[in-house]
Amino acid sequence: MPFSLTPKDNAFYGLFTASAQNLVEATTVLGEFIHDNRRRTELADRLRELEHVGDQSTHAVFRQLNSSFVTPFDREDIYSLASHLDDVMDFVEAAADLVVLTRLGTLPPEMSQQTALLQRAAETTAEAMPRLRTMRDLPDYWIEVNRIENEADKLYRRLLSRLYSGEFEALEVLRLKEVADQLEEAADAFEKVANVVESIAVKES
């Protein structure tokens, strides 16, 4: 395997940005999926494709890590960053798949709001990734993602409150919770990405 001799390998920034932009597209497709009952099969297929695209970026990071003598950050941090971005994609794809698998119909409005927050988190992340190169203006990013995750958490609890209000029967609660949990985990994974960036910044400072 050829080794790169560039002291600080630049390919990583592009790969992280590509992963995050893929998440912008995936969360946008998920928004349509949640909302549009009739196009679900088609949109779930699209999410599966986007997941494959994401997997390729993730593996490109790992290969790059294998072939680089020197990395711009700790190897472990690069590994975590790529893994958590990959996790977001997995949760987003799983949420859609579970809607199809458990044969859910119209979804409660809180799920559209959860997805809107995921879309906002994806955009914020995609804008921040290129800034890893200079390590400038990153606190705004992680503060915003932490704020979004906080809001997502409140929304998730509001959704649980509705699920247990008596409006739904037990099996329906179970089905809806499968999906709600994936959306909540996607928000958590965005926060983990932000935490890794924060801890990289701490070490660099």
Place this chain on the structure above:
Amino acid sequence: MPFSLTPKDNAFYGLFTASAQNLVEATTVLGEFIHDNRRRTELADRLRELEHVGDQSTHAVFRQLNSSFVTPFDREDIYSLASHLDDVMDFVEAAADLVVLTRLGTLPPEMSQQTALLQRAAETTAEAMPRLRTMRDLPDYWIEVNRIENEADKLYRRLLSRLYSGEFEALEVLRLKEVADQLEEAADAFEKVANVVESIAVKES
């Protein structure tokens, strides 16, 4: 940001001790909350306040980490320690919030026992945190927390066995399990705190 030049920054010990003492208070309030059906709104509010207090300790650790050239342990370990202590608080607060959100009434006796174990874990942790300064007498602490987590695990399974015994209907099982899972996760997070302390001790030895 002003940088501290003290070779081993002492502020961390105080912040970890404060976080753990906050957990002693939170688990005590949770014990009353579980037990006293009528004061739940008031006690849930109190837990929300304690969560804010905890957040402040956690962020003080992160700020301290940012402004210290030299830290008494690996930066990653300080970060993990603060994060897992924060997680305990989040699970405790979420358990109470879910009782309110899902409109649960009298809770099964196993939940009082789960909370009593959490209180014991909090006290053990609060007593151990100041000992990080000298790294003495720490094995007793992590052995005890591991023992508590083990007991919590058995209790959790006993609770599951009761939940599925036919005593409750499906929706009630779901509601109770939401709460039981948070209590179980709080016990796990105490064990993670102890694991970080053990791994710090391994590196120092």
Place this chain on the structure above:
Amino acid sequence: MPFSLTPKDNAFYGLFTASAQNLVEATTVLGEFIHDNRRRTELADRLRELEHVGDQSTHAVFRQLNSSFVTPFDREDIYSLASHLDDVMDFVEAAADLVVLTRLGTLPPEMSQQTALLQRAAETTAEAMPRLRTMRDLPDYWIEVNRIENEADKLYRRLLSRLYSGEFEALEVLRLKEVADQLEEAADAFEKVANVVESIAVKES
């Protein structure tokens, strides 16, 4: 405590191999347990014994870590490897225990298939552990475990689809999902073991 002066302590390879072989036996017993309705109490006891055996290997690793000046890999990686192997055992034992606790009868065929995949993952892992000594031929191992985990994921979703098909009532779905989730987590923990091995290999390369 006596300190070992061997530059690269060899005991670790044997301990990891022992842990993985213990998982081969545990997943085999679990296969019988899932399949043979009448021997469950006896086989659950056997799994509890195997869990104790596993705990001993895990603690032997931690003790070895305490008494070694120099370790063949980063201490954190040795710690993670031992912990994730231990997690697999815990999930396997918990799956069986939950079948007993929730009084489940005949289990859906997907659970036998989940267990067969776990057995395959255990065998692949047990064959790879001795190769950590030379760091040769390891990619085959982690690629195979990733493939197995992928298959386990698809199987888990197929099982969820069956659980929500209307074939089972809500309380039965809940019971079965408790077990299915443990089996799924066991597959994930095997993947985490493989990820640690991959990241060790990345650093060594």
